[in-house]
Structure formats: C-alpha cells, structure tokens
Amino acid sequence: MTAKEYLRQLLSIERLIQVKTTERERLMALATKVTSALSDCKVETSPDNTKTQSIIIKMAELREEIEEQVSRYIALYRKIEEEIDDIEDDRYKLLLIMRYMGSASFSDIADKLGYEKRWTLVLHKRALRDFEKRHCI
Numbered sequence: 292m293t294a295k296e297y298l299r300q301l302l303s304i305e306r307l308i309q310v311k312t313t314e315r316e317r318l319m320a321l322a323t324k325v326t327s328a329l330s331d332c333k334v335e336t337s338p339d340n341t342k343t344q345s346i347i348i349k350m351a352e353l354r355e356e357i358e359e360q361v362s363r364y365i366a367l368y369r370k371i372e373e374e375i376d377d378i379e380d381d382r383y384k385l386l387l388i389m390r391y392m393g394s395a396s397f398s399d400i401a402d403k404l405g406y407e408k409r410w411t412l413v414l415h416k417r418a419l420r421d422f423e424k425r426h427c428i
Contacts, residue, residue: 293419293423294419294420294422294423294426295419297371297426298371298387298390298391298422299391300367301364301367301368301371301391301392302391302394304360304363304364304367305364305394307360308357308360308361308364311353311356311357311360312357314353315350315353315354315357318346318349318350318353319350321346322343322346322347322350368392371391371392372388372392374422374425374426375387375388375392375422377425377426378418378421378422378425380418380421382404382414382418383414383417383418383421383422385404386400386404386411386414386415386418387418387419387422389403390415397411397412397415
C-alpha cells in the first residue's frame with residue numbers, strides 16, 4: 292500500500308458512512324410513510340407488519356454498521372494525525388492534513404499556502420515520500 296492509498300482510507304470510510312447514513316434515512320422515511328385513503332369504502336385489513344419489521348431490523352443493522360465505521364474512522368484519523376505530526380517539514384504537514392484530513396483540492400491548498408498549484412503538487416509528492424520513509428508503508 293502506498294502512502295497515498297493509506298491516507299485515502301479516511302475519505303473512503305467517510306464516504307461509506309455517508310452512504311449508509313443516507314440509506315438509513317431512506318428506510319426511515321419508508322417506514323414512517325403515511326398513505327391516505329383513496330376511497331370512501333371502508334375495508335378491514337391488517338397492516339403488513341412483516342415489511343415494517345424487516346425495515347426496522349435493517350435500520351438497526353445499518354445503525355450498528357455506521358457506529359462501527361465511525362469508530363474505525365476516528366481511530367484511523369487519530370493514528371494518521373500522529374503520523375503526520377512526526378513529519379518535520381511544516382509545509383508537508385499542512386499539505387497532508389489539508390488534503391487527506393480536510394479533503395481539500397490542490398487548488399484550494401495552493402491558494403491557502405500561497406503557492407502555485409504545480410509547486411503544491413511537487414510538495415505533495417515529496418510529502419508522500421517523506422511519510423512513506425517514516426512509516427514504512
């Protein structure tokens with residue numbers, strides 16, 4: 292695994308959490324959906340409890356999965372934060388933090404650091420090499 296792949300894990304986990312959260316919200320809306328009667332006829336029917344129960348079970352499973360991913364994210368975030376903090380060059384630290392922990396684009400990073408985008412890309416490459424050397428990824 293390269294340093295870039297290692298650091299990108301944060302973004303992957305974050306996206307996974309977002310997808311699962313969106314799915315849970317969709318299921319919540321489905322479970323609480325209220326339908327109105329379309330006719331004046333009264334028909335006695337029993338509600339489809341099995342469908343509602345399966346939705347509730349799936350929502351509970353998703354909640355557990357989200358909690359697991361959040362815990363995983365926090366642990367990895369702290370670990371990467373410590374690993375980046377080991378780097379001596381402050382420019383490298385800032386760049387890696389902004390890119391992999393803050394999901395900033397290279398254009399945004401260049402603007403914030405006061406560099407040209409091309410120089411930011413050069414520094415990024417150097418920062419990744421330094422990170423790899425220090426952490427044997």
